[in-house]
Amino acid sequence: MANNKLIVDERQKDLGNFMVGRLLPFRKKRQVGPFTFIDHMGPARIGDGNYVDVDQHPHIGLSTLTYLFEGEIEHRDSIGSVQIIRPGDVGFMTSGRGVTHTERxxxxxxxGKRSTLHGYQIWVALPKAQEEMxxxxDYYPSTDIPSWTQGPLQIKLVAGEAFGQSAPLKGYSPLFMVDIFTEEETTLDLSGHLKGEVAFVIVKGSITSQxxxxEAGQMLISKTDEECEICLDANSQILLFGGEPLPEERFLMWNFVSHSKERLKQARAEWVDKQFPKVPxxxxxIPFPDFIR
Known part of the structure; x- marks a missing residue:
């Protein structure tokens, strides 16, 4: 392993009847920019009684970002939002002081017909001033997401600012999320194209760095932030995540994120006492897990 890179393997997590591969957080790196949680969903076969049914659960202090390559998910939340998220779309729910939602x-x-679900679910920690907003x-259809060709690279700017472009989804602190595909082997130099910490999630194919x-199912984190260069192998797809880190440390407790451990305990008590708003x-x-203290 090169000295200025960290490589992370997906760890399998069971979400009821659905398995995900967790990439972030892990013990050597809790966040990349404001991104604090990255789950890889699938590719998984859906149908014949096997469907996504994530019951009502809470969040505070973060935004959830759903981005799919295949399949569909219906999002419902306690604000009253009902939205089907399809490939290339972005669903962005900001919990602030507290929200509940379902995903089905x-x-x-x-x-009964078989289909495939494949995508990523990501948590973006909110700045301290917006934690209780x-x-x-917010919903962004695929047609609204900037996409362009740069040499052999096909680039989509899912969120934030990168490569001199700006996405409709800005987030609440400086960040970026970029979807890149290439049919042929090519080199990508990120110097001057984005700012802050950066992680490379390999969706398919592979990349080479130093x-x-x-390979697919792994994440590479640059210790030199955006001043780095990678080689993408032919027929590879990667996601770039990152941005400026938040000034305060963030703590996680189940589905809650905060700069304050006391706020996490308060949120836990409110969920146990069923004081959160409900999805109409x-x-x-979903009960608070017994193994989390």
């Missing part, structure tokens, strides 16, 4: 396979896909949900190959028409409830 849409009803029209529960017909009013919850909101002689070290990093939904009485499901």
């Amino acid at each position: 396979t849409p009803q029209d896909l529960r017909d 009013t919850p909101r949900f 002689g070290q190959k990093v 028409g939904d009485e499901t409830y």
Whole structure:
């Protein structure tokens, strides 16, 4: 392993009837920029009784970002939002002081036919001043996401600013999320194209950095921030995550993120006492895990 890089392998996590590969956080690196949590969903076969059904659960102090390559997810939340997220779309729910939501396979896909679900769910920690903001949900269809060709690279700017472009989804602190695909082997020099810490999530194919190959299911974190260069192998797709780190340390407790451990304990008590707002028409409830103290 090169001295100025960290390589992270997905760790399998069981979310009821659905497995995900967790990339962030891990013990040597809790955040990359404001990104504090990255889950890789699938590719998984959906249908014949096997559907995504994540019941009502809470969040505080963060924004959740859903980005799919295949399949569909129906998002519902306590603000009243109802949105089906399809490939290339971005769903961005900001919890602020507290929100609950569900994620399910849409009803029209529960017909027994088999399909594939593949994408990422990401948590972006809010700046201290916005941690208790009013919850909101923003939706960006794929047609609104900037995309362009740069040599052999096909680039989509999912969020923030990078490569001299700006996405409709700005976030609440300086950040970027970029989807890059290439059909042929090529070199990508990030110097001057983005700012802050940067992680490379390999969706398919592989990349090479200083002689070290990093493959699908792994994440490479640069210790030199954006001043780095990688080689993408042919038919490779990567996601770039990162930005300026928040000035205060962030703590995680289950689905909660905060700069304050006391605020996390308060959120836990409120969820246990069922004081959070509810998704309209939904009485499901995921209990606070016993193994988290």
